[in-house]
Amino acid sequence: NAGVTQTPKFQVLKTGQxxxxxxxxxxxHNSMYWYRQDPGMGLRLIYYSASEGTxxxxxxxNGYNVSRLNKRExxxxxxxxxxxxxxxxxxxxxxxPEAFFGQGTRLTVV
Amino acid sequence: xxxxxxxxxxxxVAEGNPLTVKCTYSVSGNPYLFWYxxxxxxxxxxxxxxxxxxxxxxxxxGFEAEFNKSQTSFHLKKxxxxxxxxxxxxxxxxxxxxxxxxxxxxxxxxxxxxx
Numbered sequence: 315n316a317g318v319t320q321t322p323k324f325q326v327l328k329t330g331q332x333x334x335x336x337x338x339x340x341x342x343h344n345s346m347y348w349y350r351q352d353p354g355m356g357l358r359l360i361y362y363s364a365s366e367g368t369x370x371x372x373x374x375x376n377g378y379n380v381s382r383l384n385k386r387e388x389x390x391x392x393x394x395x396x397x398x399x400x401x402x403x404x405x406x407x408x409x410x411p412e413a414f415f416g417q418g419t420r421l422t423v424v
Numbered sequence: 425x426x427x428x429x430x431x432x433x434x435x436x437v438a439e440g441n442p443l444t445v446k447c448t449y450s451v452s453g454n455p456y457l458f459w460y461x462x463x464x465x466x467x468x469x470x471x472x473x474x475x476x477x478x479x480x481x482x483x484x485x486g487f488e489a490e491f492n493k494s495q496t497s498f499h500l501k502k503x504x505x506x507x508x509x510x511x512x513x514x515x516x517x518x519x520x521x522x523x524x525x526x527x528x529x530x531x532x533x534x535x536x537x538x539x
């Protein structure tokens with residue numbers, strides 16, 4: 315049972331490049347989330363999807379888009395990467411009450 | 425709006441001593457409360473949760489947490505710390521009536537257990 319799987323694990327982008335972070339869960343959860351983790355700031359919610367077919371903005375959505383492709387998959391897209399988006403990105407899923415997290419994607423924008 | 429405060433960036437204890445990592449929260453209505461642990465270069469692992477019932481909840485690896493509604497606190501505790509407990513700890517809250525189930529996290533507390 316893999317839980318929540320994120321790809322890639324590491325990525326370096328140049329400013330202005332685009333990329334999509336992939337996330338898949340095999341727990342049949344309805345809700346999925348994208349967080350970013352920055353030193354001293356904890357985890358901040360970027361976007362979430364309460365159920366298949368719905369997405370909503372979290373605390374820090376600017377510069378990102380998401381797609382809930384199906385119940386299993388929830389992707390995060392950076393259309394034009396900026397150095398401020400250098401961070402560790404975590405995907406999570408939940409049926410309630412606790413959430414389960416992937417191993418993270420370490421993204422560096424140079 | 426929901427929020428979580430972890431007032432200590434770092435907590436240092438000696439192995440074998442009790443430890444406490446502090447957390448206070450703000451949420452409309454009754455809360456769901458959680459503690460997660462993060463080891464270096466890893467994702468977050470669920471430790472324990474408070475939903476309802478007893479104010480003292482027990483979780484993984486000998487950790488427990490005490491819910492105090494009047495002080496809006498949910499402090500993480502362990503009677504005897506291990507060096508292997510050294511990690512980053514996050515407190516999180518969700519409103520009971522929040523149907524999106526999204527968690528709001530504190531800024532994290534780094535626990536360092538000295539041999």
